[in-house]
Amino acid sequence: MKGSFLVQNKQITLDNIADQVGVSCTTVSRVLTGQSKKYRISDRTTEIVQQTARELGYVPDQLARGLRTKRTNTMGLVIPDISNPFFSTIARNIEIQARKVGNSIILADSQEDTQLEIESIRLLQSRKVDGLIICPVGEESTHLKNIISTGLPMVIIDRYFPKLDCTYVVSDNYQGALEAVDYFFKMSHRSIGYIQGRVNTSVNNERIRGYRDAHEKAGQPVDESLIVGDSFGKRNGYIGAKILLAKTPRPTAIFAASNLISLGAMTAIQEEGLSIPDDISIISFDEQPYSEYLATPMTTVAQQTSETGEIAFKLLQSQILNDGKPTTEGIVLPTELVFRKSVKKLNHPTSE
Amino acid sequence: MKGSFLVQNKQITLDNIADQVGVSCTTVSRVLTGQSKKYRISDRTTEIVQQTARELGYVPDQLARGLRTKRTNTMGLVIPDISNPFFSTIARNIEIQARKVGNSIILADSQEDTQLEIESIRLLQSRKVDGLIICPVGEESTHLKNIISTGLPMVIIDRYFPKLDCTYVVSDNYQGALEAVDYFFKMSHRSIGYIQGRVNTSVNNERIRGYRDAHEKAGQPVDESLIVGDSFGKRNGYIGAKILLAKTPRPTAIFAASNLISLGAMTAIQEEGLSIPDDISIISFDEQPYSEYLATPMTTVAQQTSETGEIAFKLLQSQILNDGKPTTEGIVLPTELVFRKSVKKLNHPTSE
DNA sequence: TTGATTTGCACAATCGTTTGTTCTATAATA
DNA sequence: TATTATAGAACAAACGATTGTGCAAATCAA
Numbered sequence: 001m002k003g004s005f006l007v008q009n010k011q012i013t014l015d016n017i018a019d020q021v022g023v024s025c026t027t028v029s030r031v032l033t034g035q036s037k038k039y040r041i042s043d044r045t046t047e048i049v050q051q052t053a054r055e056l057g058y059v060p061d062q063l064a065r066g067l068r069t070k071r072t073n074t075m076g077l078v079i080p081d082i083s084n085p086f087f088s089t090i091a092r093n094i095e096i097q098a099r100k101v102g103n104s105i106i107l108a109d110s111q112e113d114t115q116l117e118i119e120s121i122r123l124l125q126s127r128k129v130d131g132l133i134i135c136p137v138g139e140e141s142t143h144l145k146n147i148i149s150t151g152l153p154m155v156i157i158d159r160y161f162p163k164l165d166c167t168y169v170v171s172d173n174y175q176g177a178l179e180a181v182d183y184f185f186k187m188s189h190r191s192i193g194y195i196q197g198r199v200n201t202s203v204n205n206e207r208i209r210g211y212r213d214a215h216e217k218a219g220q221p222v223d224e225s226l227i228v229g230d231s232f233g234k235r236n237g238y239i240g241a242k243i244l245l246a247k248t249p250r251p252t253a254i255f256a257a258s259n260l261i262s263l264g265a266m267t268a269i270q271e272e273g274l275s276i277p278d279d280i281s282i283i284s285f286d287e288q289p290y291s292e293y294l295a296t297p298m299t300t301v302a303q304q305t306s307e308t309g310e311i312a313f314k315l316l317q318s319q320i321l322n323d324g325k326p327t328t329e330g331i332v333l334p335t336e337l338v339f340r341k342s343v344k345k346l347n348h349p350t351s352e
Numbered sequence: 353m354k355g356s357f358l359v360q361n362k363q364i365t366l367d368n369i370a371d372q373v374g375v376s377c378t379t380v381s382r383v384l385t386g387q388s389k390k391y392r393i394s395d396r397t398t399e400i401v402q403q404t405a406r407e408l409g410y411v412p413d414q415l416a417r418g419l420r421t422k423r424t425n426t427m428g429l430v431i432p433d434i435s436n437p438f439f440s441t442i443a444r445n446i447e448i449q450a451r452k453v454g455n456s457i458i459l460a461d462s463q464e465d466t467q468l469e470i471e472s473i474r475l476l477q478s479r480k481v482d483g484l485i486i487c488p489v490g491e492e493s494t495h496l497k498n499i500i501s502t503g504l505p506m507v508i509i510d511r512y513f514p515k516l517d518c519t520y521v522v523s524d525n526y527q528g529a530l531e532a533v534d535y536f537f538k539m540s541h542r543s544i545g546y547i548q549g550r551v552n553t554s555v556n557n558e559r560i561r562g563y564r565d566a567h568e569k570a571g572q573p574v575d576e577s578l579i580v581g582d583s584f585g586k587r588n589g590y591i592g593a594k595i596l597l598a599k600t601p602r603p604t605a606i607f608a609a610s611n612l613i614s615l616g617a618m619t620a621i622q623e624e625g626l627s628i629p630d631d632i633s634i635i636s637f638d639e640q641p642y643s644e645y646l647a648t649p650m651t652t653v654a655q656q657t658s659e660t661g662e663i664a665f666k667l668l669q670s671q672i673l674n675d676g677k678p679t680t681e682g683i684v685l686p687t688e689l690v691f692r693k694s695v696k697k698l699n700h701p702t703s704e
Numbered sequence: 705t706t707g708a709t710t711t712g713c714a715c716a717a718t719c720g721t722t723t724g725t726t727c728t729a730t731a732a733t734a
Numbered sequence: 735t736a737t738t739a740t741a742g743a744a745c746a747a748a749c750g751a752t753t754g755t756g757c758a759a760a761t762c763a764a
Contacts, residue, residue: 013750024714029752039753040712059478063419064750067719072415074458074479082447088440095434095461099472104479106426107459109447120451126411127426127456234641266645289586290642293618365720376744381722391723392741416720419749 012058020052021045028053032060066128073103075316076124078134080112086259086286086305087135090157093309094133101317103130112231114138121147131316133157139200153319157312159202160330167319168330169312173203176301176335177210177255180283183299183337184253185218188346189281191251195240195261197232207257207285226251229261237264245272245280252281252346259286262298277344287338297340304333364410372404373397380405384412418480425455427668428476430486432464438611438638438657439487442509445661446485453669455482464583466490473499483668485509491552505671509664511554512682519671520682521664525555528653528687529562529607532635535651535689536605537570540698541633543603547592547613549584559609559637578603581613589616597624597632604633604698611638614650629696639690649692656685 014032018025023045030039031049041049066072077094079087095105106127108120117137124132131153136144141161147154148166160168184192194211197204208227215222225247229240237256244251245268256262262284266276274280276296284291287302311331318327366384370377375397382391383401393401418424429446431439447457458479460472469489476484483505488496493513499506500518512520536544546563549556560579567574577599581592589608596603597620608614614636618628626632628648636643639654663683670679 011750014752015750025751026715026753027713030713033752040710042712045712059474061419061750062479063415063424064719065752067413067415067419067721067750068752070719077459081444082434083437083441083444085435085437085440088437088443089435091440091459092433092435092461095459096463099460099468099475102475104475105459107429107443107447107457108451109444111448116451122411123451123454123456127414260641263641263645288642289612289615290640290646293615293647294642294645295647363720366722367720377721378723378745379743381720382743385722391743394742397742413720416749417722419720419751420722422749 011061012056013061014058017049017053017056017058020056021048023049032058070128072128072130074106074127074129075103075313076106076108076121076127076129076132076134078108078110078117078120078124078132078136080110080135080137082107082109084260085288086303089305090135090309090312093306094313097310097313103317110137112137114140114143118143125150125152131155131320133312133316135159136161138198151324153316153324155312155316155319157308161202165326167315167326167328169308169315170202170330170332171303171308172332172334173206174210174213176285176303176337177207178214179210179335179337180255180285180301181211181214182217183343184255184281184283185214185220187281187343189253190220191223191226191249192253192255193226193228193240193244193251194255195229195237195244195257195265196227197229197236197257197261199230204257211255229257232258232260234260234264237261237266238268239264241265241268242272245269245274250280253343254280254282256282256284259284259288261285266295277342281343283337283343291338292340294342296342299340299342300338302336302338304335307333363413364408365413366410369401369405369408369410372408373400375401384410422480424480424482426458426479426481427455427665428458428460428473428479428481428484428486430460430462430469430472430476430484430488432462432487432489434459434461436612437640438655441657442487442661442664445658446665449662449665455669462489464489466492466495470495477502477504483507483672485664485668487511488513490550503676505668505676507664507668507671509660513554517678519667519678519680521660521667522554522682522684523655523660524684524686525558526562526565528637528655528689529559530566531562531687531689532607532637532653533563533566534569535695536607536633536635537566537572539633539695541605542572543575543578543601544605544607545578545580545592545596545603546607547581547589547596547609547617548579549581549588549609549613551582556609563607581609584610584612586612586616589613590620591616593617593620594624597621597626602632605695606632606634608634608636611636611640613637618647629694633695635689635695643690644692646694648694651692651694652690654688654690656687659685 014025014028018028027041028049031041031046032053036046082088098105106124110117110120114137133155135158141164144164154166156166156168160170212222228243229236254265256265269280276282283299285301287300291298291300315328366377366380370380379393380401383393383398384405388398434440450457458476462469462472466489485507487510493516496516506518508518508520512522564574580595581588606617608617621632628634635651637653639652643650643652667680
């Protein structure tokens with residue numbers, strides 16, 4: 001019984017409606033796209049067409065429509081790891097904005113791999129997305145340049161490329177890092193380790209710049225050996241912390257470049273039998289829902305993730321409406337240092 | 353200069369290639385879809401066509417292709433909140449599997465709203481997805497029944513509907529809850545609060561059943577007033593915990609139905625000046641990357657999120673290949689109780 | 705009544721692919 | 735040499751929607 005004679009229902013088309021009403025499919029199309037007035041379709045006809053369309057449960061075929069109009073109302077989203085709350089929050093807000101205006105999002109997870117990123121883009125192009133929102137994984141940008149030359153509207157999020165003529169939405173990584181390290185100095189720390197993310201990305205470069213400038217402001221030289229690490233992942237946090245903690249004298253503070261890095265660092269700290277903030281202070285980039293619930297509530301550099309998503313979508317949309325030409329160079333969003341318990345005030349500077 | 357005379361590059365089509373090579377577009381199509389042998393296209397022609405396709409940078413138009421073949425190699429994914437790590441992990445694994453076979457995922461966030469869920473489904477249908485993976489938000493299922501009668505392949509994840517003839521992938525919520533509450537009893541707890549999620553969902557029903565059966569096994573009556581709450585969100589966790597903690601005598605343990613619920617509960621516990629596990633023990637559904645780093649490392653019921661995504665996609669795919677007819681009734685994945693520090697062993701039962 | 709307008713709609717091409725069928729040389733067979 | 739196979743490729747019709755233009759009938763002006 002159950003579904004054994006199931007037959008794939010046939011799709012209702014404009015022609016079906018046209019036949020039933022006794023008009024041409026042209027007329028049906030014009031009615032259903034709200035162009036009755038423009039093409040002088042009588043009120044009576046308009047009424048009947050709408051009625052039967054409703055009765056038949058007509059759903060426009062976006063493939064056919066897109067083929068003809070060259071607009072799919074679909075955008076591609078390429079991010080390195082959708083399971084990372086930082087990105088999934090961005091994704092969510094992009095999707096919400098998109099749906100508000102009847103657009104859909106095709107999601108591609110590049111898995112932190114430039115090759116997969118390139119493939120993803122190809123796939124999205126073949127699906128005729130109207131535009132692209134992308135968080136590029138690496139320092140490589142020639143494939144991005146290619147997209148631009150293609151005329152496909154694009155906005156880059158989280159990272160940006162100085163030489164690329166492409167709208168971007170990023171956090172003020174420089175300011176965020178500067179404030180964090182400033183704060184360490186204010187709390188009398190002098191030896192501050194930095195576990196960085198992927199090197200040569202704008203994100204990382206800017207944060208390092210902030211780290212350095214904070215040192216300069218404080219009149220402290222930068223100890224290059226205190227800058228460790230090479231990715232935004234948890235494992236790198238663990239390794240980086242291990243290295244820092246093994247140094248003598250041990251740094252009194254760690255600045256972690258991502259939420260995952262700080263998680264990894266916490267494991268290392270725990271293993272060394274040290275405690276936060278008594279033995280070691282820590283500030284982490286990326287505010288998370290759980291930040292305040294950690295063993296020691298974490299002082300973090302919060303980025304505006306929701307806003308990033310919303311703004312990115314709106315910029316992309318305006319670029320699409322502007323014939324594909326960018327309407328803005330880019331937007332940088334301020335960060336906020338949220339103070340909690342993971343930084344200890346030292347009584348006296350630890351270094352000479 | 354930069355891009356001011358930018359012109360949207362024209363799309364390369366089969367016809368373009370055909371013209372250049374001097375064959376018909378039929379031939380080009382057949383070569384490029386690997387049907388040279390089948391249609392006896394000479395090796396020479398095959399070679400040249402492939403060559404020029406490459407040179408011209410041909411990318412097939414999936415819209416046109418889909419229009420003709422009725423297959424888009426695109427699937428819809430509808431989930432209540434992509435920013436929730438539980439769902440984003442599932443989403444990630446779905447996407448990874450999908451891309452392995454050249455499929456794309458259109459993401460829709462229903463925002464825990466049945467109305468939006470219905471709209472999302474409509475939108476996905478109009479985009480001609482080959483199938484749907486959905487985590488329905490509510491207890492309502494008539495719109496799902498409609499999809500099934502439409503013949504659109506679908507698999508439901510996380511939740512399921514007994515009366516619906518649709519493949520599902522869920523966790524063994526009953527077993528997970530049973531083990532957790534069992535464990536509480538083993539640790540001599542007798543008064544165990546349960547902060548539930550959305551009522552009348554299969555997830556919640558099963559967990560409550562586990563909660564009850566564990567009581568029965570232990571020969572303990574269920575105090576209905578200890579079952580509180582009505583959603584999987586953080587706010588509900590806070591409110592639920594507030595209510596439980598205000599009771600006299602205060603329950604000695606709380607079972608939280610989601611990661612967000614336990615986060616909210618922790619705020620309440622903190623506000624009451626209580627500490628975990630000394631004053632109150634807690635077990636939370638959903639293992640998270642941060643679970644072990646919490647103020648008190650959290651004992652959790654871990655679900656197989658990655659596997660859920662991977663399996664869901666594969667089931668959907670096999671259903672599609674099977675002419676839309678389900679190949680399995682459904683799959684339930686075991687949970688695992690991961691022991692940490694948030695449950696205290698009581699020395700003697702607290703109640704009579 | 706005649707010509708000019710307006711009203712209301714239909715024709716047919718088009719978007720880029722796929723695919724069942726047909727067509728034309730050439731090679732094989734008798 | 736006449737006939738039949740076969741290899742190699744082209745024709746043309748879809749798929750479902752949009753859209754510039756054309757064409758009657760109805761209305762109006764004179």
